[in-house]
Amino acid sequence: MWHLYHFPLCPFSRKVQLALAEKKVPFALQLAYPWDNDDLFHSLNPAGKTPVMRHAERGLTLADSQAICEYFEEVEQRAPLLPGSAQARAEIRRLVAMFDDALYTDVTAPLMHEKMKKRLFLRQSPDSQVLRRATRLLHDHLDYIDWLIDNNRWLGGAQLSLADFAAAAQLSVIDYLDSLDWSGHDSARGWYRVIKSRPSFAPLLSQRMEGLPPPRHYSDVNA
Ligand SMILES: N[C@@H](CCC(=O)N[C@@H](CS)C(=O)NCC(=O)O)C(=O)O
Structure with missing residues (x-):
């Protein structure tokens, strides 16, 4: 196992x-x-x-x-994570690397530090300047997700791929930390709603970080 x-x-x-x-x-x-x-x-x-x-x-x-x-x-051949031609797979890998590196470094990691580590382990208040910068950078990333989804069915192209899961994984943590502001990002929001309602997403919505409950909307697949 x-x-x-x-x-x-x-x-x-x-x-x-x-x-x-x-x-x-x-x-x-x-x-x-x-x-x-x-x-x-x-x-x-x-x-x-x-x-x-x-x-x-x-x-x-x-x-x-x-x-x-x-x-x-x-x-495991089922449900390919990197579907398509070599060029299509290279594009998916580029996007995964971008979400894993830039979205994490710009937004998820500072929010985890300020809202999770400081609250649970360091017993400190979050730094509002860091939170503001992360929020600003999140809008840049959501702008790019809007653009991708306005030009393709999924983030990496015509098929669902690891690019969608990498981005959704980061955004789900940002949402758990009550920092996902969709204003002005209808395309990204519509895409995330679809991913969030997949059966594969359900376990993520029920997992909890001890001592740090998510906002009420977090587990609502229609939110
Ligand atoms: N590139 C790695 C990144 C993994 C990563 O940074 N994990 C974080 C938790 S989300 C971690 O363990 N950080 C502890 C540390 O950096 O010491 C991956 O994709 O698995």
């Missing part, structure tokens, strides 16, 4: 969860907080980051969300 080492607000673990659920790969969740300095977890991933996938019976360990998704893309 596969185990996914994650914590509920890790966007990269959410991306993996969406990919595995779409491919109907069974797995169990194993809570792991990277900042806990757990020796077992660090022995599985020396980088000390979630997500990590472990299949103890087969002696397999996979780390890094992109390596994990591409592994399952190779071993």
Whole structure:
């Protein structure tokens, strides 16, 4: 049995969860907080980051969300994450890298620090300047998602792909932290609603970070 080492607000673990659920790969969740300095977890991933996938019976360990998704893309044909020609796949990979790097660094990571880590572990108030900057940058990313979805059915082209799951995973954490402002982004909002109502998304909507409840609208698939 596969185990996914994650914590509920890790966007990269959410991306993996969406990919595995779409491919109907069974797995169990194993809570792991990277900042806990757990020796077992660090022995599985020396980088000390979630997500990590472990299949103890087969002696397999996979780390890094992109390596994990591409592994399952190779071993499980169902629900391709990187559909299409080599050029189409390169475009999907470009978008995934952009959401994993830029959207995470500009918006998700600062919000996680200010609204999750400071509240749960550091017992500090969020820095309003950091929150304002993240909100401003989020609008730039949503503008780009609007543009993509105005020109294609899905973010990466004509077919649903890992680009959609990578972006939705980041946005779902931002939404959990009550910082997803859709004003002026009807196209992006419509696309997110469709992704949010997929069966693969349902587990994400029920997972909770202890001590940090989401806003009421978070689990509402019509919100
Ligand atoms: N490129 C990695 C990024 C993973 C990542 O940054 N995970 C965060 C949690 S969301 C983490 O474990 N951070 C702990 C740290 O940086 O020490 C991936 O795609 O898996």
